[in-house]
Amino acid sequence: MNCYQLPIVLKDMIKSLIFLTFLICSVVSQAQQPENSKKVIKVLIVDGFSNHDWQQTTKVTRHILGKAGLFEVFVSTAPPDIDDEQWAEWQPEFTDYDVVIQNTNNINRQEWRWPARVEKKLEDYVRNGGGLYILHSANNAFAHWEEYNRMIGLGWRKKEQGVALVIDEQQKVVQIAKGEGKNTFHGDRYDAVIQLLDRHPIHKGFPNAWKTPNMELYKYARGPAENLTVLSYSHDSVTRKSWPVEWIVNYGEGRVYNSSLGHLWKGEIYPDSYRCIGYQTVLIRAVEWLARENVTYKVPAGFPTRDTISLVDDSISTD
Structure with a gap:
């Protein structure tokens, strides 16, 4: 090797060292990433009965979550009749999932309840660190179930059944x-301005206020x-009060998200309340936060403002 070849060899060696260093750093960085950021979030929707359209609600919820690319969504449907023999075999395995979405409601049929063994399994699941999403009318359900009331924090209840928040x-x-004011109720649906109260990871990057269409605002939700932490609220011109829209509850080691967003009544198919970019972003981020305690899903372009409603075009x- 002569003196003219040496600089070329050194350059090649330096390039090789730089590449090797980059490769090692890349491998180490990947190894140090939190395990929960790598895996798909497994979600279970529990449905089967409600005074709302639970079939369409489940379908649209799966559609929205499916678009995010973060979730694998499963459904457990309770038996179709109170006296059905399948109740003895209905045993949703909550611990197989990162998040459970509750989409049942027995407000008009109090005798239609989950078996006590399933109630206990949900209590244990959340208490031991599971995530529970209460989907709109699911907070109307199960007034008889003391631990459910604790998990959801506030629900559709009579005034003697708990405090209300304003x-x-x-x-x-x-x-x-408790006992003061009124039972839980709602007025006509309207285009509501959602005002953030607690700057939570679910709402990172949101404007302080945003508008959503055709919303049903609960007044005097009780429990x-x-x-409990109130995340957002909306003002009602009839009662002249501002009522919680979203709240979270710590239950043991677990987390619960509850809100009155997501109303879907009989005969509606993918209504504007579900097409709302704001609602879809909240749904996706809340489920991700329940599973991981952080949020990676970005705020999409065209997010609504205080004065404008934004709907997805899909x-x-x-069927």
Whole structure:
């Protein structure tokens, strides 16, 4: 090797070392990534009965979550009749999933309940670190179930069944005592401005207020309200009060998300309330947060503002 060849050899050696260093750093970086950021989030929707259109609600929810590319969604449907023999075999395995979405409601048929063994399994699942998403009318359900009331924090209840929460002009959460005020109710659906109260990871990158169409706002939602954080609220011109829209509850080691967003009534197919870019983003991010305690799903372009509603331009099969 002469003196003219040496610089070329050194350059090749340096290039090889740089490439090797980059390769090692890449492997180490991947190895250090949290395990839960690698895996698909497994979600179980539980449905089967409701005074709302639970079939269409499940279908549209699966559609929205499917678009995010983060989830694998399964469904467990309760037997079709109260006296059905299949109840003895209905045994959803909550612990097989990262998040459970509750989409049943027995408000008009109090005798239609989950078996006690299934209730206990859900309690244990959440208490031991599971994530539970209460989908709109699911907070109307199971007033008899004491631990369910604790898990959801607030629900559709009579005034004797718990406190209510209201947000005052200083954005402070104020309790309305058990027995005072009214039973839970709602007025006509309307285009509601959602005002953020707690800057939670679910809402990272959101404007402070955004508008969603055809919403059903619950007034005097009631319950134990233990370990509860109100995330957002909306003002009602009839009662002249601001009521919680979204809230989260810590239950043991687990997390629960609850809101009055996501109304879907009989005869509706993929309505504007579900086409809302704001609602779809909240749904996806809330489910991701319940599973991982962080959020990676980006705020999409065209997110609604305080003055404008934004709808996705897609379709869903009517089968």
